[in-house]
Amino acid sequence: MTDLDAIPDDPSALRAALLAMRAELAAERALRRGLEDRNERLQHFIRQLQRMQFGRRSEALDPDQLNLALEDLEQAVAEADAEAEKADPPRREARARERRQNRGTLPGHLPRIEVVIEPPTTICPCCSGAMHIIGEDRSERLDVIPMRWQVIVTRRPKYGCRACGSAVVQAPAPPRLIEGGLPTERLVAHVLVAKYADHAPLYRQAQMLARQGIALDRSTLASWVGTAAAELKPLWRLLRDDLLGSAKLFVDETPAPVLDPGRGRTKTSWFWAIARDDRPWGGADPPAVVFTYAPGRGHAHAATLLKDFRGILQTDAYAAYKAVAGAAGDEAAAGSADGGVLLAHCWAHCRRRFYEVAQKRPAPIAHEALRRIAALYEIEAEIRGRPACERRAVRQARTKPLLDAMRPWLEQCRAQLSKKSPLGEAIGYPLNQWEGLTLFLDDGRIEIDSNVIERSMRPIALNRKNALFAGHDLGAENWAVLASLIETCKWHAVNPEAWLADVLARLVSGWPNRRLAELTPWAWKAEQDALHRAAA
Template sequence: MIVVRRPKYACRACDDVVVQAPAPGRLIEGGLPTDATVAQVLVSKYADHLPLYRQAQIYARQGINLDRSTLADWVGRAAWHLRPVHERLLAKLKASPKLFADETTAPVLDPGRGKTRTGQLWAYARDDRPWQGADPPGVAYVYAPDRKAERPITHLAGFTGILQVDGYGGYRVLADKSGATLAFCWAHVRRRFYELAAAGPAPIASEALRRIAELYRIEDDIRGRSAEQRRAVRQEKSLPIVADLVPWLREKLELISQKTKLAEAIRYTLSRRDGLSRFLDDGRIEIDSNTVERSIRPIALNRKNALFAGSDGGAEHWAVVASLIETCKLNGVEPLGYLADVLTRIVNGHPNSQIDDLLPWAYIQAPEFRAVA
């Protein structure tokens, strides 16, 4: 139980002068839930992937009658207050010289049809730890109702750095319009050849896998070194592998039917050779975009358990809260304590000019917010 004591003070020498400290702000004005209670609902939903109806069932077993609509209202209010922090997180990420980008489906209820329609959650991530970068890791999700190329163009307005992505064509449009430089993902190349080799004897696909595996072995050895050290090793060891792979693939492409899956895999690789080679000349670039794909997995888990968002607004709440929770996890910050503290500070008038103090990585040095491994 939390008890707030606000004594009243009066002056005997004055007439009708009584003063009392104002009550602290509450996220749910006039309601029973504390900010920590609302934070617990957020973490259960977006970090532990417990849909609101399951949380309502858990509370009911404890004798607490909370309707799912009540919990949804709490989530909406919290996400509305957290929106400026989410916007600032995305702005800080866009100021980075390098980002990862990916997108995944976000089913949204379409009330007029009684069905769901497919929205998209776009993920923009930063993780410079593999090359000893100084900026803290983070990820920001942004909801959009479709997968049009204009979405990442809008989300990343002002970004002119290196964007590491999969083969989705919309990113090429972004690069043409914004001046961003695209680096492509060897994991997506490898996946195409792996599917062929796993289905049965496939000498060309197996040989391509062997050569790609050599690149990954080199990456394992240099992970955690400085960007310049990584570049030097790649120039010495990885560059010859890639230089031999491209003409070898061209040669094999001439020998096989152009309608096969193998030909598709080879053409996919050759058409992206510039972006795939970019990591050789810049030690800050990873060999693949697995960093952002790992950030997509919690979204997929939540989608599997909750099935769909109730509305576009609900999907936007999903993006806001999930961004802060996943950035907490990347920085070793305990999300429950973080969200409870941030919500309390916001509803009590935290100045917008100091919003950087509310970003997850601002809590790294505070032992009370440190996540237990």
């Protein structure tokens, strides 16, 4: 109950007290809402797990499949916990204490590497005398280097003064990705690369660790992955925004099965990929690929992903991208300063249709179409790597006459065939997309096909094959974030494990957001190359 005697008489003081009380109530309500949302989210996860384990036979899962689902759910929980801990330092410290109490011990046969962190000075602040060690805090974290496991022992000696006995100094503990946990940032990077680059699900990684005498549960690995994803997501957003500001992008989508336990099967969601690769014409922008998870393939998802993009979009003939280009064109026509979206289509998709016809039956027309398309690719092979202006000049002189002759030939062939026959449909494809297929003639920056984005999505397909499906929507989002960063590392010949280890260590040490661009794979590689040159 409020003490009436404590209520100030001065109106200004009373107003200040009321404002302070209002702020406290607002903070409490916000905290309560956050806790209620988190509880509702966790209860949803529990209901899903109960259906998966105890539901009807059609909903029950094989134990290994259940492990795959659990790891994505646990990653989602860890991501939520990591975000909450970053916003609440006392809660972060409390969770660190819990981890220290419950993490167990590391196997004694592993080698120990001791790291001693000394305070800046051991001179007594009271009497300026020399201080001596009176104790230390000792912690162990599991670390990994290729093909060898070791334990990093961090010692922080405490120094006290013999003369006065009142002063104690000790170096502060360094920040960690998993406060109070076992892994170093390098070990977490190893787990991420094994899962998303080498396509080893976490339960298999736990089995590999067990063979080394290291008992780590799959759920523990999943928690590490979720925490790392939360830490790396701002960098993923930076990459995405950087790509959407480009003048030209590749875009495509690929299925991403996600478990839907309420129906006893998976639902088909999608990874939407955008990529930039200007190396074939010597562009200055660094190549990169970004995956975005969406629960569907409808036009709305394409519009959401590309709503801020204006420029050349190279892709297949999927109608969703035509809708994006149409919407952007309407804005441009209405006076928008951003311009529109031009669609450049893919000759590889066109060629594939004729190839499938030629493989199944004798088809002279299909073989002739393949021969004509091959002539286009021969010219492209010659000019790859040249400046955009040179590529355009060669295309105008040599490629344009070939295409000018190809279109009437295709129209003549289609007039002799049923439009619904396989060959008729193959011929109809380039005729219906002719404007997009010939856009590369007038712009040397445009490629003849979108194979760049097709190749970038192969690791997604491999991971999908090994993991069967994602266990939850949030787990699929983590998959998209981490796959984007790892694949971009590969494009720059950067070891993703070394990059992740260093970047995670910098981020947890308080790396400023305004300098996130320095952590992109291409900026990081430039920094490492400069250090190597300086050391040489």
